[in-house]
Amino acid sequence: MSASLFAQSLAIARRDLVRELRAGEVLWITVPFGAIALLLVPMAVGTDVPLLRQIGPGMYWVVVLLFGILVAVRRTATDNPAQRDFLALAGLDPAARFAGQAMASGLLLFGFQVIVGIVALALYDPALGGWPWLLAIVPLTAIGLALLGTLAAHVAENLGAGSALVPLLVAPLAVPLLLAATEALESLQSGRSIVGWLMLMLTVPLVLAVAGVMTARPLQEAQ
């Protein structure tokens, strides 16, 4: 009897997390680079504290986008052609591969956002009115970027373009997600409702999840 879609997704997610835990690509390469990127701006601006407070959230989301892509397309999230053949013959549902890889990337991106967020807090000291909303905004951004990065990686894999194409696919499509995250934080500071932005942050991952599941098999079989 073949494994269920859920069991296959969990097996893929577990495999990706164990691979990443042992390779340490995100923890030892991407996180430090993200932190350094956040450090460069205060070094350039100097001790202009009000300015740093103002630009801090924007800088944080830019770093999350640019370095978050690297988390989604890390080497330990890719399968070589022999491994893809093995997965197909093992009866893996391509939708489970998409879901499992997105799950693992989502968890890693969440961890990445938390660590880089702490660095941003230390360097920029932004105002954090309505901070409990971050408990919704940060995971939703992580899920959205993970789904987008995984979908883009599968498209690039299908085109035989490698991971170089992924940032070009992800960056424009991530705009609604990051716009919503930035505007939600802005709205919190000015006391406006963030419900509309949260709805956008929920809609984007939903659309990406449906697109990823629907295109998983055609993308696999077109190779």
Added chain:
Amino acid sequence: MHQALIELMDVTIRIGTATIVRNADLTVHAGEAIGVFGPNGAGKTTLLRVLATLRRPVSGTTRVLGADVSSADRFRVRRQIGLIGHTPALYPELTLAENTRFAADISGHDAGRVHEVLAAVGLAGAAERRAGRSSHGMQRRAEFARVLLQAPRLLLLDEPYNTLDEEAASLVDLVVERTLTSGGAAVVVSHDRDRVAGLIGRSTELKSGRLV
């Protein structure tokens, strides 16, 4: 006559504009092991991928385990096909046991047999070694362990003796024998006729795009 597990009728296979196999016919029955020979670059591996349902021919009819490889029917039979190719399909960061358990989790086979099949291929003492830190020969053994776990009806082997020592080479004989005795069939692709002569019942040669 046993049931035909592979039927190729007037099959042509192309990669891009290059014709790899032209108007080929081939039938392999249950209980039969055949060899496919040919020089490097003849297209043996591509033919094997078609038999594994991983590539579709441009024309002709290819039926594998009763499924037409050009239809969605191929997804139904894939779990019954075992393929050992040139490159090990293991994950270097996972141990040999974890790689085998992962295969069981994905395919729905009994994960409780992982250590049993690893012991059967002589990897009992190396089960917790990472694949990336294991020799190529040990990685091949781990792939044979996955095949034993899977017990496929159709076994496809691409240059199976490469990088195997004499002791490990007997594993090839073991998995082929088990497949045949359980009513399956095997196709062994090689450029070395002498090495696989004892393993197969008959052979065909891929020469200038023709199966002769």
